[in-house]
Amino acid sequence: MQYIAPGATLGVMGGGQLGRMFAHAAQQMGYFTAVLDADADSPAGLIAHHHVRSGYLDEAGLAELARHSAAITTEFENVPAQALAALAKTRPVAPGAAAVAVCQDRAAEKAHFVSCGVPCAPHALIETAGHLAGIDVSLLPGILKTARLGYDGKGQVRVRTREELAAAWAELKQAPCVLEKMLPLAYEVSVIVARGHDGQVVHFPLQQNLHRDGILAVTQVPSPDLTPPVQQRAIEAAETIASALKYVGVLCVEFFVLADGSVVANEMAPRPHNSGHYSIDACDVSQFDLQVRAMTGTPLVAPRLHSPAVMLNLLGDLWFRHGDTEVAPPWDRILALPGTHLHLYGKASARPGRKMGHLTITGAMAQQARDTALAACDLLG
Ligand code: ADP
Numbered sequence: 001m002q003y004i005a006p007g008a009t010l011g012v013m014g015g016g017q018l019g020r021m022f023a024h025a026a027q028q029m030g031y032f033t034a035v036l037d038a039d040a041d042s043p044a045g046l047i048a049h050h051h052v053r054s055g056y057l058d059e060a061g062l063a064e065l066a067r068h069s070a071a072i073t074t075e076f077e078n079v080p081a082q083a084l085a086a087l088a089k090t091r092p093v094a095p096g097a098a099a100v101a102v103c104q105d106r107a108a109e110k111a112h113f114v115s116c117g118v119p120c121a122p123h124a125l126i127e128t129a130g131h132l133a134g135i136d137v138s139l140l141p142g143i144l145k146t147a148r149l150g151y152d153g154k155g156q157v158r159v160r161t162r163e164e165l166a167a168a169w170a171e172l173k174q175a176p177c178v179l180e181k182m183l184p185l186a187y188e189v190s191v192i193v194a195r196g197h198d199g200q201v202v203h204f205p206l207q208q209n210l211h212r213d214g215i216l217a218v219t220q221v222p223s224p225d226l227t228p229p230v231q232q233r234a235i236e237a238a239e240t241i242a243s244a245l246k247y248v249g250v251l252c253v254e255f256f257v258l259a260d261g262s263v264v265a266n267e268m269a270p271r272p273h274n275s276g277h278y279s280i281d282a283c284d285v286s287q288f289d290l291q292v293r294a295m296t297g298t299p300l301v302a303p304r305l306h307s308p309a310v311m312l313n314l315l316g317d318l319w320f321r322h323g324d325t326e327v328a329p330p331w332d333r334i335l336a337l338p339g340t341h342l343h344l345y346g347k348a349s350a351r352p353g354r355k356m357g358h359l360t361i362t363g364a365m366a367q368q369a370r371d372t373a374l375a376a377c378d379l380l381g
C-alpha cells in the first residue's frame with residue numbers, strides 16, 4: 001500500500017469515543033477526518049471535519065465517506081462487515097472485513113484462537129433446542145453469551161444448572177449463543193498489538209484489568225500481578241492471532257490468567273480498546289497514534305511506557321451519586337491531584353452504565369499512581 005501523508009482525510013466508521021480519540025490523534029498529525037455515524041451528537045462527529053450522518057449500510061452515506069477519505073478504519077466492532085467490504089472496493093480499509101467478521105462472532109473468534117494454538121475456555125455453541133439438550137454438564141457452572149452483538153457484559157447470563165441454562169437461553173430470545181465454562185480467574189490482562197500492511201507487529205505493555213458488572217472499571221500498567229512467563233505467552237498469542245488474520249490496524253486480545261499461571265484467550269476487539277486509553281498519557285505513542293500509522297502505511301514503532309498509570313473509567317453512575325439529579329463530579333478538585341489526566345467524551349447527558357469519559361493517573365512510581373487513584377476515587381464519591 002502507498003503511504004498516505006498528512007494533509008489527506010482519514011475516515012472512520014462509527015462516531016463513539018474511540019472514533020473521537022482516533023480523530024484527535026489523526027488531527028494532531030495533520031490529517032483531516034471524516035466520521036460516519038447516524039447520531040447528530042456522536043462524540044467523534046462533534047469534532048471531525050466531516051460528519052456523514054447515515055446508517056452503516058446506507059449506500060449514499062458509504063459513498064460520501066469514501067469520497068472524503070483517502071483510507072478508512074473502524075471504531076465500532078459491530079459495523080456490518082459487508083459495509084467494510086463495500087468501502088474496500090474503492091479505498092484501503094483497515095482492519096479488513098474478513099478479520100472484523102471473525103471478531104464479531106464469539107464462535108468464529110474461539111475457532112480462530114484454537115486454530116492458532118491459543119487456549120480458550122471450554123465452550124459449546126447453542127443454536128438449536130437439540131444443542132441445548134446435548135450440553136455437557138462439565139460446562140456448568142458457566143456463562144451463556146450471545147454469539148454476536150454483546151459488549152460490556154450485555155447479552156450474558158451466568159448459569160449453574162441445566163434449568164437455569166434453559167431459562168437463560170429463553171431470556172436471550174434463543175439467539176445463537178456460546179456457553180462457556182466459568183473459570184477461576186486469578187486476574188485479567190489484555191494485550192494491544194498494531195500490525196502494518198507490511199506485516200510488522202508491535203505491542204503495548206500488558207495491562208491488568210478489573211471489571212465491575214461485566215464493564216471495565218480499572219486498568220493498571222504495569223500489571224501488578226504479571227509474571228514474565230505469563231507476559232511472554234500472552235504477547236506471543238496476541239501476535240499470532242493478529243498475523244494469522246493478516247490483520248492491519250490495532251487489535252486488542254483479552255486474556256484470563258488462572259491460578260496455575262495458564263493464559264486463556266477470552267475475546268478480541270478489532271480496534272483500539274478501553275484498556276489501552278492510558279497509552280495517550282503514559283506512552284510515547286498511543287493506541288490511536290498506531291491506528292493512524294497502520295492505516296496510512298506509516299512505519300510502526302514499538303510504544304514505550306514512560307509512566308506507570310492507573311486508568312479509571314468514568315461511568316454515568318458517578319453523575320447521580322447524590323440522587324436523581326445529574327451532578328458532574330468535582331473535576332477542579334480531582335485535577336488538583338498531580339498526574340491526573342481527564343478525558344470526557346462530549347456526551348450531553350449521563351446515564352447509569354454509560355461511558356462518559358476516563359481519568360488516567362500517571363506517576364513516577366506505580367505506588368504513587370495507585371495512591372493518587374485512591375484519592376481521586378474518594379473525590380468521585
Ligand atoms: P464483553 O464482550 O461484555 O466484554 P466478556 O466475554 O469479555 O464480554 O466478559 C466480560 C467479563 O466477564 C470478563 O472480562 C470476565 O471478567 C467475566 N467472564 C467472562 N467469561 C468468563 C469465564 N468463562 N469465566 C470467568 N469469568 C468470565
Ligand code: MG
Binds near residue numbers: 152254
Ligand atoms: Mg470483554
